[in-house]
Amino acid sequence: MNCEKEIVSLIHKYLDEEITDSERKQLTVHLKNCENCRTHMNELKKSIAFIQSSSHIEAPPNFTSLVMNSLPQQKKSVNWKR
Amino acid sequence: MDTLVERIIKDVKKGDQHAFAELVELYKDKVYQISYRMVGNVHEAQDIAQEAFLRAYMNIDSYDTNRKFSTWLFRIVTNLSIDRLRKKKPDFYLDQEVGGTEGLTLSSQIAAADELPEDIIITHELQDWIQGEILKLPTKYRSAIILKYIEDLSLKEISEILDLPIATVKTRIHRGREALRKRLSNI
Numbered sequence: 001m002n003c004e005k006e007i008v009s010l011i012h013k014y015l016d017e018e019i020t021d022s023e024r025k026q027l028t029v030h031l032k033n034c035e036n037c038r039t040h041m042n043e044l045k046k047s048i049a050f051i052q053s054s055s056h057i058e059a060p061p062n063f064t065s066l067v068m069n070s071l072p073q074q075k076k077s078v079n080w081k082r
Numbered sequence: 083m084d085t086l087v088e089r090i091i092k093d094v095k096k097g098d099q100h101a102f103a104e105l106v107e108l109y110k111d112k113v114y115q116i117s118y119r120m121v122g123n124v125h126e127a128q129d130i131a132q133e134a135f136l137r138a139y140m141n142i143d144s145y146d147t148n149r150k151f152s153t154w155l156f157r158i159v160t161n162l163s164i165d166r167l168r169k170k171k172p173d174f175y176l177d178q179e180v181g182g183t184e185g186l187t188l189s190s191q192i193a194a195a196d197e198l199p200e201d202i203i204i205t206h207e208l209q210d211w212i213q214g215e216i217l218k219l220p221t222k223y224r225s226a227i228i229l230k231y232i233e234d235l236s237l238k239e240i241s242e243i244l245d246l247p248i249a250t251v252k253t254r255i256h257r258g259r260e261a262l263r264k265r266l267s268n269i
Contacts, residue, residue: 047262051231059114067135
């Protein structure tokens, strides 16, 4: 489609929250009339929501002690200062 | 910078290991999350995350306190993850399947206790699916998408972590989004 490239770049600007007011108007008008671009935008929004629905992951329970055990020997000067 | 983090880092720079444990506690989940999302395997993710903290400790003197500590730390773990992926590229597809199986153990770790069994199964499947799609992204889009949509970082922070101009980060996020869209719309 002819409109594709320019409009798709506007859609990405919109998704990055970097669209200007006049570009937003242009995009809104276009989306009203073009089903292809509307679908494209919705699919991109769904892809983002899909990735964002990933669960937050926590490090394994003993992680900090594993890291601390892997560190080189503590400097002596700090040991006797404590 | 955050005054708590600033204080802790001052102590670490003086050679106080106990202070470093506080830093690990503060950032371990985010660091582990980056490595896990990048490599998709719990054992490798843990290994990479541990290595990232060890390197941070060893190189703490080269950390510029005028900059954000998390940016510096996330850069270390992202680079280690990319290095790991580069090394194992030849058997990438084989690893992907292993990654899928590993996801199950991971999802059981994250499932909330108050969920009904059917909900837990659905959550597992969805989470495995999401991680599978992340792993199908080319590495350079994957890192940008993870930092943007999972770690929720700004384009500026991502550009510092990846050491790329903001315009390049944008392009990678755009292409990553398009790659996901194409796969998801075919289902």
